[in-house]
Amino acid sequence: MSERPEARSPRGFIDRRGRDVVAERSILAAVSKVYEAWGFEPLETGAFEYADALGKFLPDADRPNEGVFALQDDDDQWMALRYDLTAPLARFAAQNWETLPKPFRRYAFGPVWRNEKPGPGRFREFVQCDADTVGSARPEADAEIIAMSVEGLEAAGLPAGSAVIKINNRKLLNGLMSAIGVTSEAQKLTILRAVDKLDRLGPDGVRLLLGEGRKDESGDFTKGAGLNPAAAERVLAFTAAGVGGRSETLAKLADVVGGSAEGDEGLNELAAIDVALRGLGVGTDRAAFDPSVVRGLEYYTGAVFEAELLLSTLDEKGQPMRFGSIGGGGRYDDLVARFTGERTPATGFSFGVSRLAAALRAAGRGRATTARGPVVVIAFSQERMADYFAIAREIREAGIPAEVYLGSSGMKAQMKYADRRLSPAAVIVGDDELAAGTVTVKDLDLGRELASKVTDNAQWRGERPGQQTIPRGELASALRRILDAG
Amino acid sequence: MSERPEARSPRGFIDRRGRDVVAERSILAAVSKVYEAWGFEPLETGAFEYADALGKFLPDADRPNEGVFALQDDDDQWMALRYDLTAPLARFAAQNWETLPKPFRRYAFGPVWRNEKPGPGRFREFVQCDADTVGSARPEADAEIIAMSVEGLEAAGLPAGSAVIKINNRKLLNGLMSAIGVTSEAQKLTILRAVDKLDRLGPDGVRLLLGEGRKDESGDFTKGAGLNPAAAERVLAFTAAGVGGRSETLAKLADVVGGSAEGDEGLNELAAIDVALRGLGVGTDRAAFDPSVVRGLEYYTGAVFEAELLLSTLDEKGQPMRFGSIGGGGRYDDLVARFTGERTPATGFSFGVSRLAAALRAAGRGRATTARGPVVVIAFSQERMADYFAIAREIREAGIPAEVYLGSSGMKAQMKYADRRLSPAAVIVGDDELAAGTVTVKDLDLGRELASKVTDNAQWRGERPGQQTIPRGELASALRRILDAG
Structure with a gap:
């Protein structure tokens, strides 16, 4: 094409x-x-309603889209959203x-x-x-x-x-x-319009509009209700x-x-x-x-x-x-x-x-519901996908949204992804952790600034603020602590 | 008009x-x-999406409603639901x-x-x-x-x-x-169609459709995939x-x-x-x-x-x-x-x-949510409306849907109304009840058949199945018992 x-x-x-x-x-x-x-x-x-049921117009034009979205059904009746x-x-x-x-x-x-x-x-x-x-x-x-x-x-x-x-x-x-x-409808309308300006003009301004009329700051004169x-x-x-x-x-x-x-x-x-x-x-x-x-x-x-x-x-x-x-x-x-x-x-x-x-x-009450993304389980190796999925499932079963990273990028991009999603934490499970029955949890709230500077995987091994290696059985409670603090 | x-x-x-x-x-x-x-x-x-973004058709006709509801925007671009x-x-x-x-x-x-x-x-x-x-x-x-x-x-x-x-x-x-x-697309399609009939025809029928063809009970012959x-x-x-x-x-x-x-x-x-x-x-x-x-x-x-x-x-x-x-x-x-x-x-x-x-x-799991209507507070007298509303409010505050009858009909029609709404109960508060600090609760589940035969208010005074006069403070718990039984 x-x-x-x-x-x-x-x-x-x-x-x-x-x-x-x-x-x-x-x-x-x-x-x-x-x-x-x-x-x-x-x-x-x-x-859709039939146009005559909506009452906005009678179809006298070819496309009577006056204020509504209307079209003709295949039996030629006009209907409108x-x-x-x-x-x-x-x-x-x-x-x-x-x-x-x-x-x-x-x-x-x-x-x-x-x-x-x-x-x-x-x-x-x-x-x-x-x-x-x-x-x-x-x-x-x-x-x-x-x-x-x-x-x-x-x-x-x-x-x-x-x-x-x-x-x-x-x-x-x-x-x-x-x-x-x-009794005149026109005069009633002028009175209503004057009253509607009470907030803006105050009683003195409205008094003028109810009477002979009012000249505004620019010199324009509005005729009053008389x-x-x-x-x-x-x-x-x-x-x-x-x-x-x-x-x-x-x-x-x-x-x-x-x-x-x-x-x-x-x-x-x-x-x-x-x-x-x-x-x-x-x-x-x-x-x-x-x-x-x-x-x-x-x-x-x-x-x-x-x-x-x-x-x-x-x-x-x-x-x-x-x-x-x-x-x-x-x-x-x-x-x-x-x-x-x-x-x-x-x-x-x-x-x-x-x-x-x-x-x-x-009123300061909007978006009370969380804007947090899910916990992201970092994916290192194709051979370990079942383990990553099992860990994500354990986290969800504890009531915490979680997903496995499913793109094709490396560690740095995965951390950026978690960051962009406003994830509270990333979970890192390498071969060492799997052998030892542990998981490493990275608190992204604490480490968000540092994370963007990480350039290789090795850096993630050391002790860093907000990063801890814990027994797998303690994963849910560690994540809960991060969420409660966030 | x-x-x-x-x-x-x-x-x-x-x-x-x-x-x-x-x-x-x-x-x-x-x-x-x-x-x-x-x-x-x-x-x-x-x-709405622009029709070209939907990809269903290019607008070559005056009203290209082929499968979609389409109309022309005021800048002449076609858009479709x-x-x-x-x-x-x-x-x-x-x-x-x-x-x-x-x-x-x-x-x-x-x-x-x-x-x-x-x-x-x-x-x-x-x-x-x-x-x-x-x-x-x-x-x-x-x-x-x-x-x-x-x-x-x-x-x-x-x-x-x-x-x-x-x-x-x-x-x-x-x-x-x-x-x-x-390799022929037509032959592939015939094979797919044959396989799609597996549920209905079984392997023997599909075998015929994959080969020369199949004659059905009515004698009609379907050519096979060959x-x-x-x-x-x-x-x-x-x-x-x-x-x-x-x-x-x-x-x-x-x-x-x-x-x-x-x-x-x-x-x-x-x-x-x-x-x-x-x-x-x-x-x-x-x-x-x-x-x-x-x-x-x-x-x-x-x-x-x-x-x-x-x-x-x-x-x-x-x-x-x-x-x-x-x-x-x-x-x-x-x-x-x-x-x-x-x-x-x-x-x-x-x-x-x-x-x-x-x-x-x-699967027997549909409409698990209740189909029950609200409790209906019967309205006898214009002078008592504030009391009726206060009682409806008390019921709602106990977590039970409730409303005051707001039509203009008498007792019989009000009970019919409550019945039509599948209300679990009607609450009746006459002058006597108000003076005594009591309310009368009518269990409509128990009494639904009888209710349709009531012809005058007097009948409601006596002891009847499913009708009880209780202290107002016990109203919520009485209604809760009716709902739990229903």
């Missing part, structure tokens, strides 16, 4: 190895265990509604695909983990999802108190809008109500939005969530009411949750920055209705596994 | 729930642990060869996709689990893969002795062919050499193919594999040499492995049938060369996770 393909991955798809994979798997294992303890069953659906785990759940629930226990609690994790422009930290394939309850309109179902998410994040390794789930309710916002007499000062103050009082405990927030909110039908409904729902959370032992430090949370309010129909990492991390320039959101969710009562025509209440929480892994690293 | 989409999955894609998912995950967790102990690191690559885990490994190894430890041991699992006609038990998406060593030409690398696969299958739950890995080597077959003077009787006997002696221990087989094979250069090479490789397997404590009962294994010989370049379940299962008509292959692999030294031009020795073993789960069920 004159032309060889280039070895490369498509843009936005990455390979992950070793400890990164192990870290994400241990997150999923820990969270799965928690979710199952709460009565959520695992569900796995296929990667799932872009989240909620749409497949809605399809599954609609398809199996008659036979499912109701409410239906399920969790799921797996890759989702977005046909978007990739960028730094922005991939076209990533793993999500979702838990949802379908078929319960009770606010307690929201509370359960919130408390379980808190427990899941902590089980994954987030220190208690390092993250908080902030809870809002779309009905409160609707109540606020009717309290200040706003509220009168009293209405703007009411919006600001609404967003500021999250300070303090949940009961306190409820009392403040009642002052701002109480009286409007939707506002009262939202308040009652939050009150029921509060009661359930207290029964579950979840305080304000882990789940707080925060009316300034507006992200997702357009999508959700009732309660909205946002899990926020409270720790600061360093940005690319070494400046401290808020890590921000590590997951979110809420109540969406209209998704299953797309198929069945019947409104089916549902609520859920979702997080991105790589994002949570990054949060754990920021 | 006048038109609602139908809730259905694309053909060949399935949903899996609850215990099926848990069973497959526990296989992957057990096998991963073994593979890591042997020094194999996990690797995850993206779902991986159809196995070996092709992505070859691409990864070629791309990162300079920086990888050599030999490079990795394992991987995940979905693969085949754009083929689905059928019963034949899906277009399934999970594979592979382990491969890239960069070692040593037969000991094959032995390691074999011994590790045996340990992995047993760790997944297969009883020792219920499966055996059968080992062959393509070079032996090449030696045989030159020993009997066969070997003379002496050559046919030699082929049969070759295939029969697998009876007995590995050393015995080697001795028999030496009689049949010894002397030819390739035959001797194959014999030496098998001898080295035997030595390593003995060092690893793997006897003929778990890994046997079997020259009748011909499947995959076209693809592999040296050793070939096939894991076979020895247990009989029942077919659809209740007749005993051999379960057959549960995985396989071998040495393929040409795959990475597609990219680099340099031959890179590699060997590996692969199994389908659903297939292994089916084998475990056939």
